[in-house]
Amino acid sequence: MIKVQYEPFDAGQEQQSLLAGRTDIGAVVSFTGLVRDFNECPDVEALTLEHYPGMTEASLVQIADEAHQRWSLSGLTLIHRVGRLAPGDPIVLVIVASEHRRAAYEACEFLMDYLKTRAPFWKKEHTASGDYWVSEREQDHADAQRWEVGTS
Numbered sequence: 001m002i003k004v005q006y007e008p009f010d011a012g013q014e015q016q017s018l019l020a021g022r023t024d025i026g027a028v029v030s031f032t033g034l035v036r037d038f039n040e041c042p043d044v045e046a047l048t049l050e051h052y053p054g055m056t057e058a059s060l061v062q063i064a065d066e067a068h069q070r071w072s073l074s075g076l077t078l079i080h081r082v083g084r085l086a087p088g089d090p091i092v093l094v095i096v097a098s099e100h101r102r103a104a105y106e107a108c109e110f111l112m113d114y115l116k117t118r119a120p121f122w123k124k125e126h127t128a129s130g131d132y133w134v135s136e137r138e139q140d141h142a143d144a145q146r147w148e149v150g151t152s
Helices: 011-019 055-070 101-118 138-145
Strands: 002-005 027-034 044-051 073-081 083-085 090-098 121-127 130-133
Touching (some): 011 073, 027 101
Antiparallel strands (some): 027 090, 044 083
């Protein structure tokens, strides 16, 4: 399941939904990303995420399809929020289920690395001193590089 939404999500409920009625799953790895109160600027009061509907979902489907091609996965949930979020709010949820733990761990890391570098989201931080667009981080690209063919 892949969703882009404004509403909060419940990570526990999403995991239960993914596992409902399944006995073939041996491992579940999940990652929940939260809005921090600092990034490029100190004292972030809020973060606004914008996206291009349709294009964003298609990009997330491509990333998920690539994970399925690389690892034998039993299930996958990817939820990314958009809109205005406060520090501490959950922003992204990735849940990966597989028969074995290594595939679940690696696929979860892959998905997050590619979400940070390939998914079309634009982030604006709101602070007391003004609003700022968040720049790409070189570290995110370095992290994603390990999944490129011939470099891992």
